[in-house]
Amino acid sequence: MKTFFVNNTPFSYDSYFIDFSYLSPISWLASQDIYPKVYWKDKHTQTTHMALGSLLCYSDIPHIEQTEDIDLRFFGGIHFPESAWEKDLPSTLFFLPRFEVVQTDDKITLIAHFINQNSDPLIFRDLKPETPIGQITPCVKVSHLPSWAEWEKNVEHVLSIKALEKIVLARQTQFTTTPAWPLLQALEKKAETATCFAFEFSKGSTFLGATPETLFHRKKNVVFSEAIAGTRPRGTNEDELACELRSSAKDNREFNFVKNFIEKALLPLSSQLNWQEDQILRTTSVQHLYNKVIATLTSDCTDQKILAALHPTPAVCGTPTQEALKLLKSLEPFQRGWYSGAIGWLGTKGADIAVGIRSALVTNSCLKIFAGAGIVQGSNPLKEWEELEAKTAAFCRILS
Numbered sequence: 107m108k109t110f111f112v113n114n115t116p117f118s119y120d121s122y123f124i125d126f127s128y129l130s131p132i133s134w135l136a137s138q139d140i141y142p143k144v145y146w147k148d149k150h151t152q153t154t155h156m157a158l159g160s161l162l163c164y165s166d167i168p169h170i171e172q173t174e175d176i177d178l179r180f181f182g183g184i185h186f187p188e189s190a191w192e193k194d195l196p197s198t199l200f201f202l203p204r205f206e207v208v209q210t211d212d213k214i215t216l217i218a219h220f221i222n223q224n225s226d227p228l229i230f231r232d233l234k235p236e237t238p239i240g241q242i243t244p245c246v247k248v249s250h251l252p253s254w255a256e257w258e259k260n261v262e263h264v265l266s267i268k269a270l271e272k273i274v275l276a277r278q279t280q281f282t283t284t285p286a287w288p289l290l291q292a293l294e295k296k297a298e299t300a301t302c303f304a305f306e307f308s309k310g311s312t313f314l315g316a317t318p319e320t321l322f323h324r325k326k327n328v329v330f331s332e333a334i335a336g337t338r339p340r341g342t343n344e345d346e347l348a349c350e351l352r353s354s355a356k357d358n359r360e361f362n363f364v365k366n367f368i369e370k371a372l373l374p375l376s377s378q379l380n381w382q383e384d385q386i387l388r389t390t391s392v393q394h395l396y397n398k399v400i401a402t403l404t405s406d407c408t409d410q411k412i413l414a415a416l417h418p419t420p421a422v423c424g425t426p427t428q429e430a431l432k433l434l435k436s437l438e439p440f441q442r443g444w445y446s447g448a449i450g451w452l453g454t455k456g457a458d459i460a461v462g463i464r465s466a467l468v469t470n471s472c473l474k475i476f477a478g479a480g481i482v483q484g485s486n487p488l489k490e491w492e493e494l495e496a497k498t499a500a501f502c503r504i505l506s
Contacts, residue, residue, distance in 0.1 A: 144304065155207070273433060330400045384397050
C-alpha cells in the first residue's frame with residue numbers, strides 16, 4: 107500500500123479499478139443510493155468525475171500533500187461567506203469518495219478507494235445497475251426573492267453608497283419541484299462553455315448547475331483563474347451586442363474590478379503571472395467579458411492559501427469585499443448557501459474549483475434558481491433585472 111497525507115496525518119491507500127466500454131454517467135449516478143453523490147464535468151478537459159460515498163470527510167479546507175504516486179480527489183465546496191443552509195447543504199465540506207468514476211474521451215474507469223485496508227473487489231456489490239432516470243415534470247413559477255419592487259429599491263439604495271465601488275445583488279426564483287437528475291442531464295446537453303455539476307449529500311436535496319466561471323484550476327505548480335463580468339443576451343443580433351459589451355464603460359469598469367482583485371490575490375502566491383487577451387465568453391443564453399490569468403506558484407503555496415485569497419471575488423460579491431458582504435447580509439432576503447460559493451475538488455496532483463453560479467437547489471418540496479447582477483455606478487434597476495432573466499433563461503427554457 108502507498109501513503110498520502112491530509113493535514114499532516116498519514117493514511118495508507120489502496121485501490122481497485124474496473125474499465126467500462128460504455129456508461130451513461132448521469133443515469134448511472136442517479137441509480138445509486140450511496141451518499142454523498144457528486145457529478146463534475148470539467149469544461150476545460152471535458153473529463154467527467156463521479157463520486158459516491160465518503161471515506162474521509164472534512165468540515166474545513168483540507169491540506170492535501172502533493173504526490174505523484176497517488177491520484178486522489180476530495181470533492182466538496184465552501185458556502186458564500188456569511189451564508190449557509192443548515193438543512194440542505196453544509197457550510198464547508200470536502201470528502202474522499204468510496205467510489206469514483208473517471209470518464210475521458212476514450213476511457214471509463216470505476217475506482218474503489220481503500221483507506222488503511224487492502225483492496226477488495228467484493229465492494230462493488232454495493233453498487234446498483236444503471237436504470238432510466240425519468241423525465242422533467244412541468245414546473246410553475248411561484249415567487250421571486252426579492253420581488254421586482256424590492257429589487258428596484260435595493261439597487262437604488264446601493265447606488266447611493268459612494269464608498270461601494272461594486273456589489274453583486276442576487277435573486278432566488280422559486281418553482282414547484284422536478285427531479286434533479288433529468289434537469290442536470292438537460293442542462294448538460296445545452297451547456298457550451300460550462301462546468302456541469304451536482305452535489306447531493308442526502309436523498310431529496312441536490313445543488314446543481316452549469317457554471318461558466320473557474321475560480322482556479324491547478325496542475326502541479328501552475329494555476330489559472332478566470333475573470334468574468336458584464337452581460338449581454340445571445341440571439342439574432344449577438345455580435346452587435348458583443349461589440350456593445352466591449353465598448354461599454356460601465357461593464358469594463360466592472361470587469362477591471364474583477365481582474366484587479368484576482369491579480370492582487372495571486373501575486374503574493376506566484377513567481378510569475380500573465381494575463382491573456384480579453385475575449386467574449388458565450389454561454390447557452392448570455393455572453394460576458396472574459397480573460398484568463400496563468401500563474402506559476404511559489405513552492406510554499408497551498409490550495410488553502412489560494413482559496414482564502416480568491417473567494418469571494420468581486421464577480422459574485424463586490425468591492426471593497428467586507429463592505430459588500432456586510433451590506434449583502436442585511437439586504438438579501440434569502441441565504442445564498444453554495445450559490446456563488448467555491449465548489450469542485452482538491453487533489454494530490456491538482457485542483458479544479460469553480461464558482462457556484464448558474465445554479466439551483468432542488469428539494470422534494472421546491473426548486474430554487476439563483477442569479478446575480480453586478481451593480482456599479484451607471485447601473486439601471488430594470489436592465490439589471492433583465493440580466494437576471496437572461497441568466498436564468500437556460501433553466502426556464504428546460505422547465506417550460
